[in-house]
Amino acid sequence: MSSAGSAPSSPLHTANVARMYNYLLGGRENYAADRQAAEHLLAMAPGTRELAVANRRFLERAVRHAVEQEGVRQFLDHGSGLPTADNVHQIAQRHDPSAHVVYIDNDPVVLAHGRALLADGPQTAMITADVRRIEQVLDHPDVKRLIDFSEPVAALFVSVLHCVPDSGDPPGIIRRVVDRLAPGSLVVLSHLVSEDERARRRLTDFLDGVTGGNWGRVRRPEEIASWLEGLELVEPGLVEVSAWRPDPGDVPGPQSSEWIELGAVARVP
Template identity: 50%
Template sequence: MPDEAPVPPGIDASTPNAARMYNYYLGGKDNFAVDRAAAEQVLKVAPEARELARQNRAFMRRAIQHVMAETGIRQFIDIGTGLPTEGNVHEIVHARDPDAAIVYVDNDPVVLAHARAILSRTPRTTTIRGDLRRPIDILNNPELRDLIDFSQPVAILLVAVLHFLTDDDKPGEVIARLRDSLAPGSHLILSHVTADERAYAAQQGAAVYRKASASITLRHRQQIMELFDGFELIPPGLVKLHDWRPDEDSAFATYRGRELPTWFYCGVGRIRD
């Protein structure tokens, strides 16, 4: 998205956008100069951010593959999906089962425009507008209901999104409302930033997001663990991104020869039968 390109209607190119910043970390092109400038501020205090973004995507891939292989789940709702990039949920899922259903949910007009354009001809996949703070509206969306059968297990993805909810947004209650709508055997795939290590640098990075489209709430491990209330955490539990069932592509994550600090925790929870 070069700077000289026309800005689509309804798109704010003057304020850093969290989804476009993440796209920049991943090496994408769907971002403006203001997003790149803000992302570079984060990279100054957390130079590992690019690698962490890649590790977060890799965790998501492994978690989806595990859920499909071990449970037979073929329905996925990805809330706060972000800008489409390589290794999207539908690509991972449809590589194993082309008939599986995927619903992407986001409230960002940039994300919605890109996702709908890319997915317009992708079967068993749709994109809807929805705000995680209003989970019932998401669950009752007729387009989602056309694809998702709530009498059968579903996997909900909340990957790198809950830290954009403040404590006043009551993320635990949001997840509880989602959980209570799901059939036994359903799964929650979650990752969340933390300030458990390098707290000062984490706070500096979070300060950049306070001037962007969405601020970040840093939470400690126990607070993130509480978000899995009502779910049974499957092994290895709540861990660093690269410690969740690593494969040969993610067995040991480093940046400049040193192990990555714990900027993220991640886990997969299951509703008991």
């Protein structure tokens, strides 16, 4: 659950989904409001921590696939959230030291901690931007410096677009990015979904309340599938995140009976 939209004006007293996600993953870059909200969420849905871990593992496998199997060496991580173990640049550069990564977020706490990533070298940058204003992202000087749009790029939208309300046009964000990508580029997407209208409303209302309105909504699976139309889905397609190319020894399976996170890697034809 990465951050998107307007950053909260009082981070000490208002929960933030990126910091809640950090807490669920065992991180330390969070406040009491984030921990309290995350514990309430765990009481509502005991599998939420496992869901967060499964989503992070999906990100790791997708980045590894992009480098090893697709030959992609450039990454745009939209709504990257707080740094944690095995960040995108670490995964990508482990497999190819030439990989370039730009992280995008607008939360001041994320940015303060994320600047430490720059110590890893000139091939990584973190920029302040709102993913809803995608043209500003793509035309940012650091993006122009590190990303060559004439070559394949992996555009990551991992657990971020459910933070964007419908008024922010999440599918339009993807389309506008894809319009700038070269053939062979990838879109890596994960998103909270539920078939149960009551469950969708319950989680959406809760997260909207604890974040002071800085939230989008849990959506239906078919909505997310429609966002990837026109792209080539990499097998096994759009699936629950733990079922996307699990590593040996992994035990795929949904972490909640009410909502799951769907994930996919899709290729730009």
